[in-house]
Amino acid sequence: MILKRIKSLLKKEEKKDKEKKGLILFENTKDAMKAEKILSKYNIKVVAPPPEIREGCDLAIEYDLIDEFGIKGELEKNNIEPIKFIPIDDYSLKPLELIKIKEVDGFVMVRCGNMKITLDKEGNIVNISGGGCPDVPYLTLKLKGRNIKDIKEDETPKNLGYTLCAYTLNKAFEKAKELVMKDEG
Incomplete structure (x- = not known):
């Protein structure tokens, strides 16, 4: 789907x-x-x-x-x-697209820049990777293992982080959430 x-x-x-x-x-x-x-x-x-x-x-x-x-x-x-x-x-x-989407073995990985967020079929965040900014481990700790549908606005990467990595992870997060919500509807 x-x-x-x-x-x-x-x-x-x-x-x-x-x-x-x-x-x-x-x-x-x-x-x-x-x-x-x-x-x-x-x-x-x-x-x-x-x-x-x-x-x-x-x-x-x-x-x-x-x-x-x-x-x-x-x-x-x-x-x-x-x-x-x-x-x-x-x-x-032509500009390069920041967001790339890949489906592998039932998981969906959404990449923006160097940041990646991977979800399972139910919308659970199974991995966050990439970047080299100091707030990436914190963002991973706060988001990994949670369902993307349950994450409130003040818990999104753009509101938890402060670097370019947080910004690009938020772009990937928004696209991943859009895919999950459309799949439900």
């Missing part, structure tokens, strides 16, 4: 790729994460910029080009200065 959901999500992503997009590059991850919150009303997605155009941090924001004027205004109003805005009109500039 989860595999069907994964294939469906991948088809939707392919459809979105055909729209005109741009990338916003940032000096550091703090600015990228802050911009994500500020720009939540726009159709944006945090991605990894392709190595050929990477400057500053390893996070970028993909956005609809039609929203560029409004996005620039929001960032300026909140004192966030991106390195640059780049239209994605060349396939070689």
Whole structure:
């Protein structure tokens, strides 16, 4: 059932790729994460910029080009200065997807950046791995062995941790929870 959901999500992503997009590059991850919150009303997605155009941090924001004027205004109003805005009109500039999903022997592993969360069929977190940030062991201790459906908002990686590893683990956590909840519905 989860595999069907994964294939469906991948088809939707392919459809979105055909729209005109741009990338916003940032000096550091703090600015990228802050911009994500500020720009939540726009159709944006945090991605990894392709190595050929990477400057500053390893996070970028993909956005609809039609929203560029409004996005620039929001960032300026909140004192966030991106390195640059780049239209994605060349396939070689396509950003790298941060989230990868893999199903193996009845387990689902969701990866974001270097962080991975693995669930069994019932939604129990059986493993958390990756990264090298100091809060990863703490996050693992707090989440491993629990059912993802039972974890409250204040217990999510973004609220327990403070590093890029916590941020990317939270992205993987959100996608894993989405898969589990869709599988139930």
